[in-house]
Amino acid sequence: MAEQILEKTQLLFGKNHPDTLLAIGNLALTYSELGQFQKAKELEVLVLEKCTNFWEKITQEHWEFRKAKEFVVLVLEKHTKLLREDHPDTLLAMGNLAGTYLNLGEFRKAEELELLVLEKQKKLLGEDHPDTLLAMNNLALTYSDLGEFQKAKGLEVLVLEKQKKFLGEDYPNTVLAMGNLASTYHTLGDFNKALGLEVEVLQKQRQILGDKHLDTILAMENLAKTYQKLGKQEEMEEFQQVIKDTKKSW
Structure with a gap:
């Protein structure tokens, strides 16, 4: 059964999905219970390698988003100062910063900016404009991230x-x-x-x-x-x- 679950999970999600790694770990545990320690070891080594690579990638991306946030905050400050808070380029900068907050897991900060962008897009462009609908969609996705x-x-x-x-x-x-x-x-x-x-x-x-x-x-x-x-x-x-x-x- 564990082998069948692993096969189906790989087909549905791919070889590197967390659910696939969980299925590999469960199969390794079953092999251990059966005394087939060599098979268990091979699977456990595979899971460890994939998990290590995954977290190294996440750590690198997190660092890159932190650096990006500093730049995007600076861009937003300049736009607000040189143009105005309601200018389309300023709203675009707000949206970019909100996206960076999302990538960093700072969902409340993203929500705060997205609410502001949506409010201003409605006022400037109307509720039916594509940019307003995009702002609504972005806020909806953030609400989902917040549960x-x-x-x-x-x-x-x-x-x-x-x-x-x-x-x-x-x-x-x-x-x-x-x-x-x-x-x-x-x-x-x-x-x-x-x-x-x-x-x-x-x-x-x-x-x-x-x-x-x-x-x-x-x-x-x-x-x-x-x-x-x-x-x-x-x-x-x-x-x-x-x-x-x-x-x-x-």
């Missing part, structure tokens, strides 16, 4: 409604907004609403990108997870098989 999914849902519903109205249902940003809202419904346990959106996302991804595109596979994986939550085992296994067959054909 405030009801707030995220409220913004995501609004963004999706406006994207459908002004860009059409097949526009890439509209499909992305559907996926974001579906993910939030899934997290909130509203699996039927998530299912309806995920079916629509998959249909559009197949139409726009084809069956073998990575985003289409991701849409299938999300749908399979929702079928599992709804107890629809047959549908879940059907999609898992399609995913497996598609990845083999890459």
